[in-house]
Amino acid sequence: MQEDYINITLADDDEDDRLFFTDAFDDIKITTRVKTFNDGVYLMDYLNSDDALLPNVLFLDLNMPRKSGLECLKEIKQNPKFKDIAIAIYSTSASEEDIENTFIQGANIYIKKPSDFKTLKKVLAEVVTINWQYHTNSMNKDNFLLRF
Amino acid sequence: MTLFFKFDFNAICQIVLEQILNDNNIKYKSVGFGEIEVLEKLSKEKQDQLQNALANYQIDIVENQKSILVQKIKDTIIDMVFNEDVVVNVKSSVYLAETLEHSYGYLSNLFSEVTYTSIENFIILQKIEFAKQLIIKQEFSLTEIAFRLNYSSVAHLSTQFKNTTGITPSAFQRIIAKRRALNQQNKTD
Amino acid sequence: MIKTLSNNISFLRTMLYISALVILVVGALTYRSITEVTKSSEMITHTYKVNVELEQVLSYLKDAETGQRGYIITNDSIFLEPYISGRSKINNSFAELKVLAKDNTTLTNSLKDLNLLINKRLLAFQTSYRSLPKNDIDDPAFIQNFKNGRVLMDSIRDQIKGAIAIQNNLLNQRNNEYKSDLMATPLLLFSLLLCSLLLMYAAYNSIYKNIKQLKATNEELEIFKESTNQSEIVSKHGSWTWNVKTNTFTYSDNLYRLLGEQPQSFKPTIENFLTYVHPEDVEQLSKQVEQMKENVELPYIYYRVVHKNGNVKHLKAYGKSLVNDEDETVLLGTTADITDEIISFKVLEERNAELERNNKELSSFNYVASHDLQEPLRKIQTFLSRLEDEEVDKLSPKGIRYIDRIKNAATRMRLLIDDLLQFSRSNKADKVFEDSNINLIFEAAKQDLAEVISAENAIITSDAFPSMKVIPFQIQQLFVNLLGNAIKYKAEGVIPKIEITHQVVEADKEDGITKPKNQFYHKLVFTDNGIGFDNTYAEQIFTLFNRLHNKDEYSGTGIGLSICKKIVENHKGYITAKGEPNKGATFTVFLPID
Numbered sequence: 001m002q003e004d005y006i007n008i009t010l011a012d013d014d015e016d017d018r019l020f021f022t023d024a025f026d027d028i029k030i031t032t033r034v035k036t037f038n039d040g041v042y043l044m045d046y047l048n049s050d051d052a053l054l055p056n057v058l059f060l061d062l063n064m065p066r067k068s069g070l071e072c073l074k075e076i077k078q079n080p081k082f083k084d085i086a087i088a089i090y091s092t093s094a095s096e097e098d099i100e101n102t103f104i105q106g107a108n109i110y111i112k113k114p115s116d117f118k119t120l121k122k123v124l125a126e127v128v129t130i131n132w133q134y135h136t137n138s139m140n141k142d143n144f145l146l147r148f
Numbered sequence: 149m150t151l152f153f154k155f156d157f158n159a160i161c162q163i164v165l166e167q168i169l170n171d172n173n174i175k176y177k178s179v180g181f182g183e184i185e186v187l188e189k190l191s192k193e194k195q196d197q198l199q200n201a202l203a204n205y206q207i208d209i210v211e212n213q214k215s216i217l218v219q220k221i222k223d224t225i226i227d228m229v230f231n232e233d234v235v236v237n238v239k240s241s242v243y244l245a246e247t248l249e250h251s252y253g254y255l256s257n258l259f260s261e262v263t264y265t266s267i268e269n270f271i272i273l274q275k276i277e278f279a280k281q282l283i284i285k286q287e288f289s290l291t292e293i294a295f296r297l298n299y300s301s302v303a304h305l306s307t308q309f310k311n312t313t314g315i316t317p318s319a320f321q322r323i324i325a326k327r328r329a330l331n332q333q334n335k336t337d
Numbered sequence: 338m339i340k341t342l343s344n345n346i347s348f349l350r351t352m353l354y355i356s357a358l359v360i361l362v363v364g365a366l367t368y369r370s371i372t373e374v375t376k377s378s379e380m381i382t383h384t385y386k387v388n389v390e391l392e393q394v395l396s397y398l399k400d401a402e403t404g405q406r407g408y409i410i411t412n413d414s415i416f417l418e419p420y421i422s423g424r425s426k427i428n429n430s431f432a433e434l435k436v437l438a439k440d441n442t443t444l445t446n447s448l449k450d451l452n453l454l455i456n457k458r459l460l461a462f463q464t465s466y467r468s469l470p471k472n473d474i475d476d477p478a479f480i481q482n483f484k485n486g487r488v489l490m491d492s493i494r495d496q497i498k499g500a501i502a503i504q505n506n507l508l509n510q511r512n513n514e515y516k517s518d519l520m521a522t523p524l525l526l527f528s529l530l531l532c533s534l535l536l537m538y539a540a541y542n543s544i545y546k547n548i549k550q551l552k553a554t555n556e557e558l559e560i561f562k563e564s565t566n567q568s569e570i571v572s573k574h575g576s577w578t579w580n581v582k583t584n585t586f587t588y589s590d591n592l593y594r595l596l597g598e599q600p601q602s603f604k605p606t607i608e609n610f611l612t613y614v615h616p617e618d619v620e621q622l623s624k625q626v627e628q629m630k631e632n633v634e635l636p637y638i639y640y641r642v643v644h645k646n647g648n649v650k651h652l653k654a655y656g657k658s659l660v661n662d663e664d665e666t667v668l669l670g671t672t673a674d675i676t677d678e679i680i681s682f683k684v685l686e687e688r689n690a691e692l693e694r695n696n697k698e699l700s701s702f703n704y705v706a707s708h709d710l711q712e713p714l715r716k717i718q719t720f721l722s723r724l725e726d727e728e729v730d731k732l733s734p735k736g737i738r739y740i741d742r743i744k745n746a747a748t749r750m751r752l753l754i755d756d757l758l759q760f761s762r763s764n765k766a767d768k769v770f771e772d773s774n775i776n777l778i779f780e781a782a783k784q785d786l787a788e789v790i791s792a793e794n795a796i797i798t799s800d801a802f803p804s805m806k807v808i809p810f811q812i813q814q815l816f817v818n819l820l821g822n823a824i825k826y827k828a829e830g831v832i833p834k835i836e837i838t839h840q841v842v843e844a845d846k847e848d849g850i851t852k853p854k855n856q857f858y859h860k861l862v863f864t865d866n867g868i869g870f871d872n873t874y875a876e877q878i879f880t881l882f883n884r885l886h887n888k889d890e891y892s893g894t895g896i897g898l899s900i901c902k903k904i905v906e907n908h909k910g911y912i913t914a915k916g917e918p919n920k921g922a923t924f925t926v927f928l929p930i931d
Contacts (some may be wrong), residue, residue, distance in 0.1 A: 016716050030264050078334075092711050095762050096810045103315075103323045104330055110314070115718035115751065117726065129264050133273055136263070137222065138157055143280040145323060147314025303780075310784045318777045 005031035006128055006135075009055035011043035011072065012036065012090065013064045017113065021059070021090075024121045030128050040067025044075060047082065054085055057131050059111075062091040062102075070102065077106040086131050086144060099147065109146040123148045150332060154281070158223070161207065168201050218262045220248055221255055222270065229274040229297075240271055276312045279305065283321050290317055352540040359533040363526055370522040377515045384508040387437050387444070391497045391504075394430045394451075397423040398458060398493060402486070405462050420462060427455060443503050451496045458489040566590060573674035577605070581630050581658075582665040595652065595674050597644030615641035615649065629656050629668055639675075651676045699761075710754055718747050756896035763811060763903040773809045775802035779837075782816035786824070795824050799837035805859060805928060811904040818897045819924055823865035825893065828919065831866060838862045847927065849913040855929040858910070863924040870916035878914055901926075 010021050018036045025034050035055070037043040043060075044067065046052055058076070060069035069089060076082045088109035089102050099110050109127055114120045127146065134144055165184065169176050172194070175187040190198070199209055224247050228240065238246075244267070245252040259267045275297050282293045294305040309317045401423035407416030431452060438444035464482055566589070569575060575592025579585075586607070590600035596613045603609050607626060614622055618640040625638045638654045656670035721744055729737065779799060783790065790797065797820065805812075820835060827833040840860045844853035847860065870878065877883050879902040884895040898914075901924075905912040910928040 014712070016719075020719055092715065093758070096813075100319065100323055100326075104326045106327065113715060115715040115747075116722045117719050118722060120719070130273070132264060133270070137226075139277055140281075143277065143284070143324070145313055145315060145320060303783075306780060306784060307787060310787070316781045316784050318774075318781060 005033055006057065006132060007053060007055040008032045008034045008057050008059070008128070009043070010034065010036045010059040010061075010090065011038075011040055011064065011069070012059070012061035013039050014061070017061070020117065020120055021124070024117070024124050027121055028125045028128060030125075030132055032128060039064045040069065040072045043067075044072060047076070054082065056084075056135060057086045057088055057109075057127065059088045059090040060107075062089060062094065070105065073102065073105055073107055084141070086134070086141065088127060088146075103145055108141070108144045109148075111148045114148075150328070150335075152284075158226075161205075164205050165202075165207065168198070168205075168207075172198050172201060174198065214258055214262060217248070217250070217255070218259055221259055221267065222263075224248060225267070225271055225274055229271065229278050241267075272308060272312055276309055279309060279317070280320065283317055284324055286321075348543055349540055352536050352543075356533050356536050356540075359529050359536070363529050363533075366522055366526055366529075373515055377511060380511050381508060383437060384504045387434060387504050388501050390430045390434045390437065391500055394427050394434075394455070395494065395497050397427045397430065398455065398490065401459070401462060402490060405486075424459060427459075441503075441507070444500060447496065447500045447503060451493065451500065454489060454493045454496055458486065458493060461486045461489055570594070573677075575672045577670045577672065579629075579656075579668040579670065580661075580665055581668060592672060595650065595672060596642055597646065597648065597650075613642045613644075615643050617641075629658070630666070632658070649676075650674055651679045711751075714747060714750055714754065718744070718751070721747065753894050753896075756894045756900070759814065760896050760900050760903065763814070763900050763907065768808050768811075768907060770806050771809055772804055773807050773812070774804050775807070775812070778807075778809055778813045779816055782813050782820060785813070785817050786820055789821065789824050793824050793827060793833055795827075795833040795835065797835045797837070800839040802839050802861075803841075803859070806931060807908060807928065808904075811907060815901050815904045815926070818901050819863045819926075822893075822897055822924075823863065823867055823922070826865075826867040826922070828866060828868050828921075834866045836862075836864045838864075841930065842927075849911050849925055850927055851911070853929075854909060855931065857930040858927040859930060861926040861928070863926070864921065865923075866921045869918050869920050869922045870914075871918055872916055875914045875916065879912070 008025065010018065012018050012021070018038075022034050022036065025032050035053075037046065040060075043058075047054070060072050062069040069091070073087060073089070076085065076087065086108045087106065088111055089099075089107045090111050090113060092113050094102075094110075094112070102110060111123055111127070114123060126148075130146060131144075133139065134141055162178070166176075166178070169184070174190070174194075177185040177187060195209075202209065221244060224244060225240070228243065241252040241256075244255055248255060256267050259265075259270070263270065265273075279293055279297055282288050282296070283290075288296070290302045290305065294300075294302045297305065299305040299308070306317055309315075309320070313320065315323070397419075400419040404416045404419035404423070408414065408420075431448070434448055435445070438448055461482060565576075569589060569591035573591075573595065575595045576589040577592055578587045586605035588601070588605040593600045593602055596610075611619055611623065622638065622640045625635070629635055635656055638656075640652055640654070642650050642652055644650065651674070652672050653675045654670055654672040656668045658666055658668050661667050721740060724732075725740060725744075732740070779802065783797065789795070823835045824833050838861070840862075842858055842860045844850045844856055844858055847858070850858060879898050882895040883899075884893055902912055905926055905928070908928050910926060912927070913925045914922060915925070916922040
């Protein structure tokens with residue numbers, strides 16, 4: 001049975017960013033459940049626990065203490081259990097090369113954190129919508145690349 | 149060795165569906181596109197049993213008439229984009245309205261309500277999806293792909309590709325190629 | 338050199354053989370001609386002896402005849418004396434003659450005849466003087482007898498004459514034979530001697546030359562040896578040989594010095610050498626030395642030695658095996674003191690590490706600029722936008738104006754940070770050059786600028802580009818910056834038109850290329866119809882933070898063109914600008930063709 005809401009998870013060490021993130025989802029039409037973690041270690045501990053509810057889309061901040069977003073990405077990509085999770089990199093900035101590299105490492109989405117709340121809402125809504133399309137129309141997730 | 153597959157999801161689903169219906173001894177007539185006419189009255193018990201069997205494949209019995217129509221719209225669009233044999237000479241809105249025998253306005257509203265996206269966006273999404281498949285195959289040049297998907301020019305395709313995915317077709321091709329190389333390397337390590 | 342010497346040696350050997358042969362021939366010939374001469378003089382003596390004997394026989398007969406006559410006249414028997422003694426003398430002579438004539442049958446035969454005649458004559462004497470006692474000289478028998486005697490005497494004389502003639506003939510004949518022989522021998526001898534003189538001269542010449550050559554070579558060798566000694570000292574090298582079969586070594590003087598010892602101060606052996614080797618390296622070196630015996634060529638061997646004063650030196654040795662004339666394996670080796678190199682290498686390594694640290698610090702500084710500075714700025718902007726959207730009702734018009742000002746300042750700061758970041762990224766060390774489709778890169782650049790291009794309705798035309806070996810991201814950035822610049826500085830009320838041309842040019846023929854490293858360059862010319870600039874600023878516009886326009890007019894940061902210059906320099910290329918106010922600007926990029 002299809003769930004009628006989308007599970008969203010974010011790992012970001014910045015409190016303000018977590019706030020913007022959860023606030024933004026309140027305005028999005030698609031029903032979402034948002035879970036946040038303060039860094040990569042907390043995130044991975046949760047995902048690896050037996051009763052974890054795996055997210056449909058996982059947002060990873062790249063620059064986190066203890067375990068970076070890229071390390072999380074590599075760990076997740078190595079575990080077949082997480083193969084259905086769409087991974088969105090959610091970062092302040094990176095060079096073109098870094099962005100391509102995270103895609104090559106298996107990220108599906110790269111979001112440069114917008115400096116405008118309206119844009120943030122728009123971007124997140126689009127991510128969720130497109131992911132929803134992939135999700136509901138059985139589209140090939142291997143080809144799912146999206147960048148903002 | 150890595151093999152790459154091309155699927156026809158409709159055909160697969162159809163086969164799975166027929167298999168399950170046969171297993172449950174249900175008389176049916178296939179109408180196509182995920183629609184099946186059941187030739188007997190199903191008891192509530194039998195309906196639950198069928199529903200459980202289908203759930204293993206994440207197939208849902210759609211009861212809602214709106215959902216059925218949305219599914220038909222999607223199927224028609226996918227067929228229109230992916231199936232070479234379907235030649236559409238008219239605007240896709242006209243084609244959809246004619247094929248599904250509803251006004252385009254009605255279809256459009258209905259679609260947005262159920263899927264959180266517009267028919268136009270869905271068509272673009274599917275076209276870009278098809279373009280991605282063709283790019284990965286590396287059999288066709290961008291010009292050929294643009295022609296095949298009814299774009300007026302490569303630039304038009306590139307622009308729409310970039311607007312939809314945020315990256316250019318060449319970057320997409322590069323990323324997928326390098327990703328596969330990386331996976332290959334990880335497997336052999 | 339060795340080859341010519343060995344050639345000469347075989348030449349000399351041939352000379353020797355030929356000379357010996359000549360001398361042998363000369364000796365043999367001389368011996369033969371001497372024996373010939375002896376033989377012919379013996380022959381002459383022999384002939385004369387025969388002649389003398391024959392003459393004597395005749396004279397004895399004459400004496401006998403004279404005696405007979407005397408006796409007949411005087412009837413004194415004293416006159417018979419010569420006859421009686423003559424007889425025995427004739428017999429003696431004949432005996433002698435027989436011996437002398439024993440090899441000569443004609444002579445023997447003639448002697449036999451002579452003997453018969455003489456006997457007859459003597460008989461005639463006898464009869465005559467036996468019939469004589471009557472003393473009748475007129476007796477016809479006597480006269481007859483006398484006459485007979487005379488005839489016989491004549492025959493004897495003839496016979497003797499004949500024998501002498503035979504003898505003389507023989508002598509003449511032999512003389513003629515030997516004469517021709519003896520005439521030929523001196524000529525032959527002379528020419529042979531001449532020949533051997535020539536050979537001797539040639540041999541001498543050759544030896545002389547060889548000696549000269551050897552002397553010169555020796556001198557060269559001396560010089561070479563000395564210069565090798567010098568160069569070994571200067572370059573801190575030592576050399577050694579090792580005859581594997583006899584297990585004998587030679588060490589060059591400087592090899593001893595490398596060990597901190599006086600030249601040739603100890604016997605060159607492995608054992609003695611190993612006493613200088615650093616204890617930690619002994620085992621490995623011994624192993625490698627063993628390997629040396631078997632392999633023809635070996636990799637470098639590195640080890641340390643400890644001088645008696647405790648100094649540790651790093652040595653590097655290389656050996657090569659050869660096979661000498663006696664079929665023995667000889668290793669030729671060179672050992673170098675690389676302590677200085679190792680020390681300077683370490684210094685270099687340290688400096689490199691320091692540079693790397695500096696670079697890392699710099700890139701972490703970049704990261705501070707990119708991430709840590711951007712993050713608070715982004716939050717300021719996000720909160721501002723939320724303030725504007727959600728709380729605008731609660732603000733006075735003044736407050737709204739302030740928010741506007743803050744927004745502008747923040748936007749400008751973002752622009753600066755972004756551009757600075759881009760500039761520092763174009764400095765990044767890990768640049769990967771790839772054969773790239775420039776047309777695709779150009780398309781991607783246009784995609785990046787799609788918004789402004791469509792907003793300004795800019796018309797961009799370009800040639801088709803060949804593929805080039807570039808850093809794709811940077812070239813895309815270059816295109817974005819140049820195109821963006823052209824659109825940003827568009828002339829008022831004019832649709833921006835940008836034309837990009839491509840050409841392959843020769844470095845020498847282009848003013849924009851100074852001190853070229855390559856012969857050919859790609860020349861990309863970006864021409865626009867924008868506001869242009871005064872050509873006096875053509876150089877300045879590439880310097881960091883240099884702006885030709887007030888920031889109220891145009892939103893540039895003065896970094897964009899510096900990034901372009903940086904990128905082009907990363908590609909070992911050149912970029913120049915040319916402008917004309919209110920007409921447009923031309924940017925020319927040269928990228929090298931390998």
